[in-house]
Amino acid sequence: MDPRITLITLGVSDLAESIRFYRDGLGLPMQEQEDDSNVAFFPLDGTWLSLYPRELLAEDATVTTDGSGFSGVTIAHNVSTKEEVDAVLAEAEAAGGRIVNPAQEAFWGGYSGYFADPDEHLWEVACPQLTDN
Structure with missing residues (x-):
């Protein structure tokens, strides 16, 4: 493959x-x-x-549609700064998304938050490395 x-x-x-x-x-x-x-x-x-x-x-x-809840999959969108994380989350919320986990410093050293789209697909918005800007 x-x-x-x-x-x-x-x-x-x-x-x-x-x-x-x-x-x-x-x-x-x-x-x-x-x-x-x-x-x-x-x-x-x-x-x-x-x-x-x-x-x-x-x-x-060829599967049923009766599943619900967390599917075990998230989609990530990485940006360069904390401000961009906040801006993308705000944009998603303004578009009708739901903030699932507000942006915050992450245990792995970056800054991230999650939103759900109208069908509850989870997106993580992250800045992998915190910067001093």
Whole structure:
């Protein structure tokens, strides 16, 4: 296997709401979507993010949709400063996300916080190294 991640697909309950959150709220660039399409693609630096209806994603993977709670997966977004961590968390909250864990100095020496998107997918926003700026 060639070790790389090229696409992360999030199963969502309301595609239009999730597009508004990621494209309009967080400002992620979105590939043009066909009118009848039920998937959204966001080309990012080094990988792509896609949004797909949760029921259809479960059907494609041949699993049930009845799972709830923590799935054991988080997505991380690293930035360069504590101020950027705070700004991204504020941007996510303003876009309709929920702050799960406010930004704080982390036990591993950085600064991070978590938000949940409208479908409760967890994102960590982190500054790996604290700086004096």
